[in-house]
Amino acid sequence: MKPxxxxxxxxxxxxxxxxxxxxxxxxxxxxxSAVAGTAAVDAHPILVELFTSEGCSSCxxxxxxxxxxxxxTAIPGAQFVVLSEHVDYWDHDGWKDPHxxxxxxxxxxxxxxxxxxKTAYTPQFIVDGTSEVRANDGQAANKVFQxxxxxxxxxxxxxxxxxxxxxxxxxxxxxxxxGESDSRNADVYVAVALDRVESQVLHGENGGKHLAHVAVVVxxxxxxxxxxxxxxxxxxxxxxxxxVDPKNVRIVAFxxxxxxxxxxxxxxxxxxS
Numbered sequence: 001m002k003p004x005x006x007x008x009x010x011x012x013x014x015x016x017x018x019x020x021x022x023x024x025x026x027x028x029x030x031x032x033s034a035v036a037g038t039a040a041v042d043a044h045p046i047l048v049e050l051f052t053s054e055g056c057s058s059c060x061x062x063x064x065x066x067x068x069x070x071x072x073t074a075i076p077g078a079q080f081v082v083l084s085e086h087v088d089y090w091d092h093d094g095w096k097d098p099h100x101x102x103x104x105x106x107x108x109x110x111x112x113x114x115x116x117x118k119t120a121y122t123p124q125f126i127v128d129g130t131s132e133v134r135a136n137d138g139q140a141a142n143k144v145f146q147x148x149x150x151x152x153x154x155x156x157x158x159x160x161x162x163x164x165x166x167x168x169x170x171x172x173x174x175x176x177x178x179g180e181s182d183s184r185n186a187d188v189y190v191a192v193a194l195d196r197v198e199s200q201v202l203h204g205e206n207g208g209k210h211l212a213h214v215a216v217v218v219x220x221x222x223x224x225x226x227x228x229x230x231x232x233x234x235x236x237x238x239x240x241x242x243x244v245d246p247k248n249v250r251i252v253a254f255x256x257x258x259x260x261x262x263x264x265x266x267x268x269x270x271x272x273s
Contacts (some may be wrong), residue, residue, distance in 0.1 A: 018214065019129065044149060046149065047081050048069055048125060049126045050082070050083070051124040052213075053086055053089075054097040054100075054211055055091065056097045063212070066215070067214045070215060072139075081254070081266045085220075086217070087101070095201055098199065099216050101217070111129075114260060121249045129259075147174065156176070156178075156254065157175075158253050161271040168242070169240050173190065173251050175235075176233045179227070183220075183229060184257060184264065187257075188255055189220060189222050190220075190236055191252040192219040192238050193215045193249070194219050195248045196213070197211065218240065219239070221236075232255075253266065
């Protein structure tokens with residue numbers, strides 16, 4: 001089967017049972033082993049960021065699509081590394097999204113500027129830091145995913161992720177990046193995300209609905225820089241809120257050109273204890 005057809009069928013499968021939605025009108029200025037806790041070493045990572053909000057009536061179908069992407073796929077050697085990034089510009093329209101962040105709104109606006117998009121909106125998918133994907137445009141999505149799966153990536157590894165027994169709000173992770181063969185400078189990011197959260201929305205456009213989300217970003221931190229032709233290795237310490245269940249946490253590390261620009265590599269892992 002030709003890759004183009006393969007990816008078009010994949011996206012069609014992902015969309016099966018999910019109602020395609022037009023983007024919301026609110027705007028701003030401006031591998032099977034993943035189930036066990038870590039991606040396979042030889043998996044080809046594709047970072048998918050979804051900018052979303054519980055206050056946006058067009059977002060639940062996109063949230064459902066992201067959840068489908070988060071499952072192991074039948075695509076040999078490929079793995080979606082997904083992040084649900086909740087923006088805050090819907091928070092004044094009847095419902096304050098408990099997962100929203102001004103920092104994530106700023107990240108979305110940086111993408112709008114860097115990629116020369118018309119505007120920020122929800123739901124908005126960004127793939128590998130370089131392309132916007134609309135869930136209701138299968139042909140365009142097919143092209144983006146073809147490019148993503150064929151793009152060379154820098155190996156990123158997350159060593160054992162552990163919770164400090166004496167302080168369960170502290171997560172430690174070893175991040176390693178093989179950059180010797182790459183001639184680009186880049187930033188190293190680590191995201192702490194909740195595997196799954198559910199909300200009963202009381203007001204706003206989704207008032208009365210029970211919503212579910214995966215890979216909800218609660219912290220996104222630039223932990224260092226990858227110098228061209230060099231490797232990166234550092235143990236990072238991340239904080240989570242005391243109320244967060246460590247068993248419901250995942251760590252995503254990715255390397256991205258400044259801008260934000262192209263994602264050069266990514267990995268995910270869950271704590272072991």
